[in-house]
Amino acid sequence: MVVKASKAEKKIAYDAKLCQLLEEYTQILVAAADNVGSNQLQNIRRGLRGDSVVLMGKNTMMKRTIRMHAEKTGNTAFLNLIPLLQGNVGLIFTKGDLKEVKEEVAKYKVGAPARVGLVAPIDVVVPPGNTGLDPSQTSFFQVLNIPTKINKGTVEIITPVELIRKGDKVGSSEAALLAKLGIRPFSYGLVVQSVYENGSVYSPEVLDLSEDDLVEKFASSVSMVTALALAISYPTLAAAPHMFVNAYKNVVAVALATEYSFPQADKVKEYLAVCISCTFPSDCIVLYIFTKSIIIYHRMNAGPKQVCCCCCPGCWRW
Template identity: 85%
Template sequence: MAPKQTKAEKKIAYDEKLCKLLDEYTQILVAAADNVGSKQLQGIRKGLRGDSVVLMGKNTMMKRTVRVHSQNTGNNTILNLIPLLQGNVGLIFTKGDLKEVSEEVAKYKVGAPARVGLVAPIDVVVEPGNTGLDPSQTSFFQVLNIPTKINKGTVEIITPVELIKKGDKVGSSEAALLAKLAIRPFSYGLVIESVYDNGSVFSPEVLDLTEEDLIEKFAVGVSMVMSLSLAISYPTLAAAPHMLINGYKNLLAVAVETEFSFPLADKVKEYLKDPSKFAVAAAPVEAAGAGGSAPAAEKVEEKKEEPAEESDDDLGFGLFD
């Protein structure tokens, strides 16, 4: 039988294990472990076996090891872990997909009774129905102002009752009643609080983002950059095409009103001098939409009203097609 390790030896072994994990893994999930028992942790470790390692320990020991290891290796990014080591937390080192590992951890939750003095993580509502308790137990319900009636020799709750609100401490009467009703209202497990990935720290909600969400957020960001760039006349990749189009439109407007010209403006001026060309250009559209029955003269008159604006849009975007 191997001799029992001393307290100092245990600290050294823990320090070596944590340093080895910090060198081997670049992805770490920081999980709150409140009300999680050793048997439950064994189940979680077994479920994650293969590409993940769960390590628990005192925050002071973990912080000290991270600091010393950072100094010894020159890896300053792991110092971002220190602010996350608050409260009763554990570290899940993994080489797998962060989202999949997070979902696997969430599966290992066990029901727990409402113990006296415990802060309720959720609202506890007692549903109406027969409790199976004999009439001598009505005092519990009366103390908690729960409306009941006697039905076939047993106590029956008449209406739903919000017994405990989230964030409130469980009282002795509430705990006794829930125990009598065999209700285990709470469930506990490791709860992912933060994600560490190659030095970056972010909220676990980020893991739920889909590719469509990222594309949408990126498009919104590009749109904001483009709007700002146009407003302050500062060229960026997002705004450059619009700046070129706007500049082209301004040049075209000047060319139409003056004798100044350039090749693309010459084409617009030809349309303005000979409006019948508008009818020729519009003929395929008329044939497809109305069977070619509308008179060409009417189309000519419509084009003559605002020729410059129509030409600007068509030729402006055609320049970059």
């Protein structure tokens, strides 16, 4: 005869299991389990078997055990999990790649009918077309303001109709219609809400970022910091090169205006003298003067055998 464990014994066993998992794993996914059936959960456990463990339980029990474990070990980082335990959630402990585990969990979503009272997770649109229902069902569609016509003895929906909006509760008429049409609009499974890793908590969207995304975001941040530093004249490592260039521009501009001489300014004056003595002076246009490199665009109408000057874009000797 099998003796059933008492509630107290079950709590002790659960506490021991959760503490063991907290001790062994440093990566935890917090996943919502709304409308997930027991068979579906078993399939997810089998799919993750190897380097991951799925643990469900009452939020109050999990919070109590986490607090006890944090006090016992002195590792207060586990307390960051407590605010995440809201609603019907479970914990996925893993030693594998977090992104791969998240993708594996997402594979086990299953279609489900629209039941009365459920909050719609997505918009539900009934597509146009033949429903296969007999003309006696026309009044049913009229109640829901769905335009129909009779075609070859069956009811046909004329245009697509938004039957249920995201966030609205499913009514009895909507549920009955979707059941008649054989439409299972919703899909349910474990949905990762938060990621815990070595004491840090972040959104699961971070797992979808590629290396190129990170480089792009870093470059964008550096650009914003540089722009701010230049605007307020605050020296930073990113802004310093731009400040030097701007200072050089100003000094060269002053030297050109006042005939003041120093090596870098003399070089610029030489470039300008070359441009002035160009074989085709009417076609030589100075676009940008007071920078560390002066851009000279030489537009030529001459043939390929004619000799061009050193400021021709074919030379770019400077």
